Amino acid sequence: xxxxxxxxxxxxxxxxxxxxxxxxxxxxxxxxxxxxxxxxxxxxxxxxxxxxxxxxxxxxxxxxxxxxxxxxxxxxxxxxxxxxxxxxxxxxxxxxxxxxxxxxxxxxxxxxxxxxxxxxxxxxxxxxxxxxxxxxxxxxxxxxxxxxxxxxxxxxxxxxxxxxxxxxxxxxxxxxxxxxxxxxxxxxxxxxxxxxxxxxxxxxxxxxxxxxxxx
Amino acid sequence: xxxxxxxxxxxxxxxxxxxxxxxxxxxxxxxxxxxxxxxxxxxxxxxxxxxxxxxxxxxxxxxxxxxxxxxxxxxxxxxxxxxxxxxxxxxxxxxxxxxxxxxxxxxxxxxxxxxxxxxxxxxxxxxxxxxxxxxxxxxxxxxxxxxxxxxxxxxxxxxxxxxxxxxxxxxxxxxxxxxxxxxxxxxxxxxxxxxxxxxxxxxxxxxxxxxxxxxxxxxx
Numbered sequence: 466x467x468x469x470x471x472x473x474x475x476x477x478x479x480x481x482x483x484x485x486x487x488x489x490x491x492x493x494x495x496x497x498x499x500x501x502x503x504x505x506x507x508x509x510x511x512x513x514x515x516x517x518x519x520x521x522x523x524x525x526x527x528x529x530x531x532x533x534x535x536x537x538x539x540x541x542x543x544x545x546x547x548x549x550x551x552x553x554x555x556x557x558x559x560x561x562x563x564x565x566x567x568x569x570x571x572x573x574x575x576x577x578x579x580x581x582x583x584x585x586x587x588x589x590x591x592x593x594x595x596x597x598x599x600x601x602x603x604x605x606x607x608x609x610x611x612x613x614x615x616x617x618x619x620x621x622x623x624x625x626x627x628x629x630x631x632x633x634x635x636x637x638x639x640x641x642x643x644x645x646x647x648x649x650x651x652x653x654x655x656x657x658x659x660x661x662x663x664x665x666x667x668x669x670x671x672x673x674x675x676x677x678x679x680x
Numbered sequence: 681x682x683x684x685x686x687x688x689x690x691x692x693x694x695x696x697x698x699x700x701x702x703x704x705x706x707x708x709x710x711x712x713x714x715x716x717x718x719x720x721x722x723x724x725x726x727x728x729x730x731x732x733x734x735x736x737x738x739x740x741x742x743x744x745x746x747x748x749x750x751x752x753x754x755x756x757x758x759x760x761x762x763x764x765x766x767x768x769x770x771x772x773x774x775x776x777x778x779x780x781x782x783x784x785x786x787x788x789x790x791x792x793x794x795x796x797x798x799x800x801x802x803x804x805x806x807x808x809x810x811x812x813x814x815x816x817x818x819x820x821x822x823x824x825x826x827x828x829x830x831x832x833x834x835x836x837x838x839x840x841x842x843x844x845x846x847x848x849x850x851x852x853x854x855x856x857x858x859x860x861x862x863x864x865x866x867x868x869x870x871x872x873x874x875x876x877x878x879x880x881x882x883x884x885x886x887x888x889x890x891x892x893x894x895x896x897x898x899x900x
Binding site: 542 | 682683685686687689690691692693694695696697698700701717718719720721722723724725726727728729730731732733734735736737738750753754756757758759760761762763764765768769779780786789790792793794796797798799800801802803804805806807809810813822823824826827828829830831832833834835838839855858859860861862863864865866867868869870871872873874875876878879881882884885886888889896897898
């Protein structure tokens, strides 16, 4: 039983079919729904920002406690971003931008090293867990070897400060094979994901929309 | 002055946030300052998203004003932006249609129009990915053959019929795909990329804080 009313079903079917119409060629109906989609997406983010940022993080804290009045400063910094809309004053937007980029950089230096690099290197050189919980030592040895070799070869492939010759060249060559296998796996996963979405839309059209004709 | 102030701002905030990592965020002053900075970043970032909405409105408004080709679609964009944005910003106490809760216009438009459109857009990629696959999968080298074989095996192992087919060759083949390809080859490459990207991000961050990297400021 679909939770949508007949009008909603027709509207959803219309936008679905209008977007699928692009498979034939670009057409006015597709462009119509595409424009609506772009507009609604921008409006969606405005609603999100208005509620979760402006109201919850600026207006409400100031209303409840006047000591939070300093929150006007980041709001003003944010408003400075709008100076990008004018050529004359656009340089003012650099200050809030620098604030965000500087803080983010500060977080990245520590979080990337402590949160990603070190744990990933550590787990690479630990015995790997075999999916399914197998304790077969050969399986663990083979899997762990693949992981260690793969990580090193991939890193060497992306190391461009030295010419890929000799040992580095061979390791980089091995790295590209590992990368291709990984990309193939990702491609396979992506295809399956997209096809399952397609099945979902076709199911909606057949079961919910056309199904509503027969009750 | 136009460049010095942003460079100093990036340096000061970057250094404070980096140093604060080594201090308790609740009991020390620098830890509390870091919490405050991150809240400020969220507020500025939120307003940057609002700038995006203003920008999209301005671009489309100019198209309408100049009666450029397809200006009618720009009208639709602007109308859609405001139909979605304005009711969401109005207090829910005025009408249940306002705000962002279930039952609001914002919620209705998102679930009844945006979500089906988004799902269809992604679903449509199945067709384009098929044609991309044709081009990518012409096994002309060792690398593309590896890509082709892995993609086919992974796709087969993810559907019941494919799994049955793989088991015709070896009863454990689908399990090996999961163990050795997904958790061996794939995992190791992902790890390598993550480590490389993280090191790159850390070094780029250092360049930004020290004022060596200034491209974020743009020209002028």
